[in-house]
Amino acid sequence: MGALLPESTNGAGGTSGGGLAVPMAWLCAEYLADEVLRAAALVAPGSLEYRAGLQALTLTVHLAGEPDGPAGAWAGRRVDEWLRHTAYDRPWPPWVEERLAARQAADGDGPDLALARTAWARLRDTWIRAADLDGRVDPESPVDEAEQIWLPAWKLGLPLAHLSLHLR
Secondary structure: OOOOOOOEOOOHHHOOOOOOOEOHHHHHHHHHHHHHHHHHOOOOOOOHHHHHHHHHHHHHHHHHOEOOEOOOOOOHHHHHHHHHHHOOOOOHHHHHHHHHHHHHHHHOOOHHHHHHHHHHHHHHHOEEEEEOOOOOOOOOOOOOOOOEEEEEHHHHHHHHHHHHHHHO
């Protein structure tokens, strides 16, 4: 039995008479992200927070990995890399933009890249009302859940992804 290739159409050379390309790398990354978030059980699956965390972690796994998928995904070095990319002090949005541009330049358009771009657009353009985690004067003080602000979905999803990785 042959291996499934990324964006496979079950045909020679990645085509099957114009058949539908399957974004295998993206689907593998999404499966891993879903597994991590469900195991952490920090938010209800299907919630807005969960979807933001799922998209942020899927993007991180997909863009940090090789274009052909997250082989050996649970190797310690891979998880450490994902933790580094999702850390609070990292400039995640510019990293996502750079990686998307690099994938475009290297591989052109494809279904994996299209799904990654769509996820990034949703995370960047969807605004969620949530507690202001950045507005605290004293980092040791508790977060006041009543003080809510509008923030892009990635600002909610990224810390959820990071914490879920720690708890896995």
